[in-house]
Amino acid sequence: MDFSNFIPKHMEKRGKIVLEENLSILNKILKQRSIPDEGIKEELIELLLYNLSLMDTDKDPKAIRIGEREARVYTKLQERSVFYFNHGVGRSGNLIDPQPKAPGASIMYKLTNQLLESFLKKLGLKVNAIATPVATGMSIALCLSALRRIYRVEEIVYPFAAHKSPIKAISLVGLRMRLVETKLYGDVVKAPVEDIERAIKKGNSAVLSTLTFFPPREEDVVEIAKICEEYNVPHIINAAYAIQNNYYIDKLKKALKYRVDAIVSSTDKNLFTPIGGGIIYTKDQKFLREISLSYPGRASANPIANTLISLLAIGFKKYRELMKEQKESKKLLEELLEELAKKINERVLDVKNPIASAITTKKDPVDVAGKLYNLRVTGPRGVRRGDKFGTSYLGVYPYNYIGVNASI
Incomplete structure (x- = not known):
């Protein structure tokens, strides 16, 4: 931008120093594509989001939008609610594919996923990851849909847990559920690993295990991962609020040495976002893409932007x-x-x-x-x-x- 001849040269130079210093923070994020150690100011995050949104085609002042069906927003209030990314993210065939009408939103989504991966790796989880525009239950459904398509899975072995979302996810995808009942061990309620193993042997199945519970429930996802590897059975872990605690992170690191196809966590429970976003992570990058293919249509950019905002505002430290x-x-x-x-x-x-x-x-x-x-x-x-x-x-x-x- 040309600021010449508005103010005295020495003042202009001083102003540019401040401007460039602030912009360098954003340039560093875009260059390194890693969660910053120190969180950055909300004003800079807003500037980044707004500038990226200006790249989307609905912001083109010279565009001829004859026949356009999308991103025709009635109020500024609606635009602000999605951080001006009116075209959303993804394409009809793949959630993570760049959207031709939304170059800015596509960059925003790619950056979010890269920061998310760097965040998880700094926590000790060497995985590929995507932020999803749906909460935990629907994110689980995306994983199960991919399992059904790739492995022709017919039923899900589900060790009983007091979480309705995973049960509904199984039903939504159209799979049968084989419930493994829990038993009492003192105060602890647990599904015996040998019963899970027996259930696996009964049909063309996958396992949906759970890592994070309300008391008194516990579950050994590491042992389940070992069994799934032994029998070559797909395995999804519901780890809704696992990212925030090293006890759970250590469990996931051990489980990932065996058969774990994908892990699902929540953005609101771990990253202080409004309800509506999820995180899917796995060592298998190809399977992660298959999961993204399960999403029908485009998605709102709002949950993705909220995930990015949290990662940038909080910082790893x-x-x-x-x-x-x-x-x-x-x-x-x-x-x-x-x-x-x-x-x-x-x-x-x-x-x-x-x-x-x-x-x-x-x-x-x-x-x-x-x-x-x-x-x-x-x-x-x-x-x-x-x-x-x-x-x-x-x-x-x-x-x-x-x-x-x-x-x-």
């Missing part, structure tokens, strides 16, 4: 600090619950979970959680011992309990 704070918060939560349990003659469930804890109650747990909700405490989850879905146990669990989270 701050994210590490947040992970440390989460671990400290969980320790404090456990101490306070133990203290409370002694006072009211209850007990904290002995379940290995780095995010959530649960305390027994002789009162109606749903009523207790409801009262807490009305007191504006919105996190606790009350589960009655006879709630077969809530406890992830088809028998009667020994206790009523309240679950409390200490997430990032």
Whole structure:
């Protein structure tokens, strides 16, 4: 841009220094394509997004848009809601393919995926990754659809868990579900690995395992990955909020040494985005592309842009600090619950979970959680011992309990 002859030369020179210093931050992001160590200012992120959006064809002031059906937006409010990427991302045949009418949005999506991969690699997960414009359940459905198309899978072996989204994902894709019932081991509810193995042997199947749970459920995804490798069975892991804690990251690193076709996590649970985005990651780049082929049509750019914003605004150094704070918060939560349990003659469930804890109650747990909700405490989850879905146990669990989270 030419700023000459507006102001004295020395002032112009000084102004350009400031401008170039700020723009160099964005140029460094575009050049290195890696999550920054330090988060960058929102004003710069907004500048990046807006400038990329100006590359899309609906912003061309000389375009003749006769017959155009798309990106005809009625209000600026609608444009701002998608960060001016009115054409969205992807093509009808592939979510991650560049869109001819949206060069800027296509660059934004590619940059997001590259930053996401660098972020996961810095956490120790050497994987390929894509951000998805749909939340965890629908992202799982995309993975299952790819499995069905490539491997002719007919049913999904699903160790029972109190998560409705994966069950609905299986149904949406049109696959049968072979449920593996859980058993009780002290306070822990777990699907026996030998039962999962038996279920695998019964048909042309894949396994959908779960890494992150509400207490009292646990699952050994590493052992499941070993079995899937032994029997050459596809394996998807639902790891909704795993990225924020090293305990889960270590589990994933070990599982990835065996058969894991893809892992799904949530952007809202890990990256502080609004609900509606997912992360799919895998060592198999070809399979990742097949997953992207499962998405029908183009997608809103909003969830993708939100993922990019979080990665740029937080930065890796701050994210590490947040992970440390989460671990400290969980320790404090456990101490306070133990203290409370002694006072009211209850007990904290002995379940290995780095995010959530649960305390027994002789009162109606749903009523207790409801009262807490009305007191504006919105996190606790009350589960009655006879709630077969809530406890992830088809028998009667020994206790009523309240679950409390200490997430990032």
